[in-house]
Amino acid sequence: MARSQGIRKRCFSSPTKGVNMQKVEMREAIRQAIDEEMAADERVFILGEEVGYYNGPYKITKGLLDKWGPKRVIDTPICEASFAGLAIGAALTGLRPIVEFMSFNFSLLAFDQIISNAVKMHYMSGERFSVPVVFRGPNGAAAQVSCQHSHAVEGAYSLFPGITIMTPSNPYDAKGMLKSALRYNNPVLFLESELLYNDTMEIPTEEYTIPIGKADIKRAGKDVTLICHARTVKTCLEAAQELQSQGVSVEVLDLRTIKPLDIQTIAQSIRKTHFAVLVEEGHIFAGISSEVCFRIQETCFDYLDAPVGRVCQRETPMPYSKVLEQETLPNPRRVVAQVKQTMNV
């Protein structure tokens, strides 16, 4: 595929020894990516609800208005369709906007703009126009925010050719992936998780990027592969710990980019472990797991020792009650049970 991320400096796939490190929260890592790209390119600006004077609904943009001023850090009214469409128009005419959605549930108001005008534009215009815009913000469930604020949207958006979807699971990835997204020349959905914003991690102080379309092994193992993304990476790492104590060696594969899908890394892992369980926060019907599973049977059917298992959100809108919310989301207990069922142990 003809694609490069226009990487200017170093490119690591995981934190590297021998460089200066800083301990940051996920929100700080995201902020650093935005800030550095704004410094590198005057065409980059950010707009969204409460990103300026309020310093960001989740404090991602804290301090950016003071540093860059209201020309480049822009508070919008509550009108997702038009501010997303405005950003698309700005991208079509030479700027490089970042759109913050307070929640990706609100992006559904801008769905037509994102799909009809951003994602299809390059192809539809006979390659006359490109749309370098990043839509970012928290996706999926937070803590008991109920039916209309908890949807994981990646399945819905992934249907459309032309879209790139990235889902970081830790501060290191978030910064490096967002920097690549901001240098890309196509529309990117950058799906964060509110419940990861407080997570801290050592990341390099030196500039780095992580390429689009590369999965990452977060824990090496030999008996079964857990394929996950975003917040479910943490769920899977916990489940892997538990399974280890029961004598099962688990490999945890973080997709990082949903689309394009890194099927090579997936296949490589499954050829080693022969068992796969797919874990995602989105719903089970026609979700990301459906596609990943199909690609697995296409690519490495003969290496599978059992049908692929999956743990997804159950088929209801997200209920408010914490008892129900915990049950419908993938959790370590459900993952452990599914691994045992798939492996028949």
Added chain:
Amino acid sequence: MTHSDSPPIFAHDANNVLEKIGQEKLLKMLRQMLLIRQFELRAEASYQQGKIGGFLHLYIGEEAIQTAAVEVLGPNNWYSATYRCHAITLLLGESPESMMAELFGKKSGNAQGRGGSMHMYSKRLLGGFGIVAGQLPVATGAAFTCKYLNKKDELSVCFFGDGAMAQGVFHESLNLASMWGLPCLYVIENNKWSMGTPLKRTLANYDQFPHKFAESYGARYIRLDGMDLTNCYAGFQEAKKHVLSEQKPMVIECLTDRFRGHSVSDPGLYRTKEELAKCMEQDPLLVCKQYLEKKNWLTDEKYKEMERECREQIIKAVKYADEAPWPDPKELESGVLAPPLKV
């Protein structure tokens, strides 16, 4: 359709405007309108022959609006339009050959045969947009870029139909443009029909609506006679001056009529033959022709000669499109993603 209390048409002295434009430029604009008309007529015929598929929305009857707009505002602005986008594409300099080839679905078409009738482009045309009102936020974004890059002599020009006024993004866009001082010219091409539904069944207080609406967002509004090239010319001049000097959005409502159905597949059963015939008395080409004849700047003979030349030019374009090669199915999946920018 206008009531006595509805906003008046923008006042202009036609003769004065004609004198200011001059014979040469008027003949050029008349030729552009003739070329648009011939393009649409030949496209319609080709559609009926099965050479063109999908939807085909014709601009016949509305030619004066975009012809005047591009002449007055100039090509060096951002433009966006509805799916009724052939005229604006031609006016912004794309060739009839590449456009007809697009309609025929050919590789050398305006959008490589991927967009079709509703999605045509130029360097400065962000597209014909297929979703009603979908282009409004995008056009507002183009105006944002003008402001961001401090290009004080450029504006964004957004054409849309009266049907778009019921969409939420119409309101949202004008709110943003007014609040942020964006140089966007919103041009309502009011042909009085949202497909087959009249304005009075789609908008509350329909005759006052655009006027009051613009006013409530603090944007200037004028209403033009979209069938009269001179009135459009004068109105767009006023708009250009206002938008660029004030760095504010403005709303123009052009009253017009489409002489065909919503698309070629629409027989237009919602209006009577008499109503349509009455509209066609105001044919913008004939209105323009009469102005020029009155000034002794045009004879009927010269008009027919221009019409014949335009017809021949379009017939050539049809022949070109017919003979042009199809896209290679092997290339079907290329061009979905843009290549990296050259840094």
